[in-house]
Amino acid sequence: MDHLPEGAWAPDFELSTADGARFRLSDHVADRPVLLAFYKSACPTCQLTFPFIGRLFAGFGPDARPAIWGISQDEADATRDFAERFGLGFPVLIDEHPYPVSVDFEIRYVPTMYLIDSGGLIRMADFGFSKPALRTAADAFSKSLDRPSPDLFAGDGLPERRPG
Secondary structure, rough: OOHHHHOOOOOOEEEOOOOOOOHHHHHOOOOOOOEEEOOOOOHHHHHHHHHHHHHHHHOOOOOOOOOEEEEEEEOOOHHHHHHHHHOOOOOOOEEOOOOHHHOOOOOOOOOEEEEEEEEEEEEEEEEEEEEEHHHHHHHHHHHHOOOOOOOOOOOOOOOEEEEE
């Protein structure tokens, strides 16, 4: 297995951003789905994937933002640089060495994405660049926000998947 499976309960955790804001998963999944996107800034596939995650976040408009959290396996400066480089408007949390949250989620490859439903179950788990996973997240957010899904991939010419 390369990650926790769909249908499993998501482990609860609390992490901070580089600026010290704290986020606990159980505080957020009670209201709506949450997309977790684990990454390492030096990973080329992460660099390919995160602009699309940024499009997903921005695609519902400023008054209907989905709950998306980047989970960085880097130090604070590298985490800040990555978020700025890709214009990420969503929270980016730091899973410090020895990466307890990554271990709990059985991360073997980055990027790995999990869509956690409002009951705390993993509804989607995938790794690498994955258009199907991003579409699944877009559809879940569309339903929870009562908004149409943004078109994330119009004319991009990229494959459906690319391993991490």
